[in-house]
Amino acid sequence: MRIGFGYDVHRLVEGRRLVLCGTEIPYELGLLGHSDADAAVHALMDAILGALALGDIGKLFPDNDEKYKGADSMELLARVIEIMRKNGFALGNADITIVAERPKLAPYITQMRENLAGAFSCGIAKISVKATTEEGLGLAGNGIGAYAVILLEDK
Numbered sequence: 001m002r003i004g005f006g007y008d009v010h011r012l013v014e015g016r017r018l019v020l021c022g023t024e025i026p027y028e029l030g031l032l033g034h035s036d037a038d039a040a041v042h043a044l045m046d047a048i049l050g051a052l053a054l055g056d057i058g059k060l061f062p063d064n065d066e067k068y069k070g071a072d073s074m075e076l077l078a079r080v081i082e083i084m085r086k087n088g089f090a091l092g093n094a095d096i097t098i099v100a101e102r103p104k105l106a107p108y109i110t111q112m113r114e115n116l117a118g119a120f121s122c123g124i125a126k127i128s129v130k131a132t133t134e135e136g137l138g139l140a141g142n143g144i145g146a147y148a149v150i151l152l153e154d155k
Helices: 039-051 073-086 106-120
Strands: 002-013 089-099 127-132 143-154
Touching: 002 039, 039 073, 039 089, 039 106, 039 143, 073 089, 073 106, 089 106, 106 127
Parallel strands: 089 127
Antiparallel strands: 002 143, 089 143
């Protein structure tokens, strides 16, 4: 078995969509980034790559490469999952915590879990997504961060 940890954060800005775990969330602000800036999926991909000792998503999908401008992070996740499988591993489970003062994410958690379970072709019981705030500290409404921990098992 291998364990991986990932973290990502993006600034909230006007004129961008807010996408987390492949779910578009209606909100007046979105996350700034080279791709769709899905911080939760970015943290998850980094956790997978970390467990495999293959670096991080910046190495695999550089933010100075125009072919990744506006990229759908769920499509990038599919590529990382393919790498995971080619390296002889399968998902044990994934646990993601999204840190956001606003908007409230509880209504979207089930859809997020379903999206990720679909990407891994696994049952939803292997995917945990939670949301928390920093009680007005830390990001304080200026951004959204995400932590991910993953357990990979030999196939």
